[in-house]
Amino acid sequence: MVIGLGRFGGAVSRTLERMGHEVLAVDTDPALVQHFAGDLTKVVEADATETPTLERLGAKDFDAAVVAIGTDIEASVLIVLALADLGLTNIWAKATNEKHARILERTGATHVVFPEQRMGERVAHLINERLLDFISFGDEFAIARLVAPEPLLGLPLVTSQCRKKYDVTVVGVKREGEDFIHAVPDTLIFPGDELVVSGRIHDLEAFSAM
Structure with missing residues (x-):
C-alpha cells in the first residue's frame, strides 16, 4: 500500500508493480489518481488520515505500507498513527527533516527515509x-x-x-x-x-x- 502519489510515491508504486507486487495507491488529489490510473492496478482517491477509511481500503491486509507524504507533516503523522493502530508492523514513511523523522518513529513508523537528502x-x-x-x-x-x-x-x-x-x-x-x-x-x-x-x-x- 502506497499513500501519496507525488514523485516519490509514484516512483515507489510503479517500481513495486513492475516487481510483481500487488499495490494499492491512495491520494486525495483526483488529478493524480487519474494520472496513475492507467499505470497502476488499484488507485483510490481517499483521505487516509482516518482509521475507518484505511479499514475500508483493507490496509491491514497488506504486508507493508509506504507513507510518501512529505510536505503535509500533520497528514503523514496521522496516517502513520492510523496504520499502527490497525496493527501494521512494516510502515515506511518519508520525512523532510530530523524532527519530522523522530515524530514518525514515535507514532509507529518502522522505517523512515529522506529521499531528497x-x-x-x-x-x-x-x-x-x-x-x-x-x-x-x-x-x-x-x-x-x-x-x-x-x-x-x-x-x-x-x-x-x-x-x-x-x-x-x-x-x-x-x-x-x-x-x-x-x-x-x-x-x-x-x-x-x-x-x-x-x-x-x-x-x-x-x-x-x-
Missing part, C-alpha cells in the same frame, strides 16, 4: 565525474562504481594492495562486453575497467582521484 548527497558525489555511481549507507560507509585508477592498471589486486594502501576494497570488476567479475586476489585490472569498490566515503573519493 539522499539524492542530493548522491548527485554531489557524482558531479565530479570520477564516480560513475554511488550509494551511501549513512554511516560514512559507501559503495561506489568508478573507472579503474591508473596505479592499478596491469596489476593483479594482490599486488596493488588496495585495502592496505588506500583503505578500500575492490568488490568486483566490469569489463566492456564481459560479465561482471567478482574480485579475487589474482584479478588483473585493465584500462577502461570499471570497479565496484567499498569503503569510507573520504577514502573512496581519494581513491577515485588518483
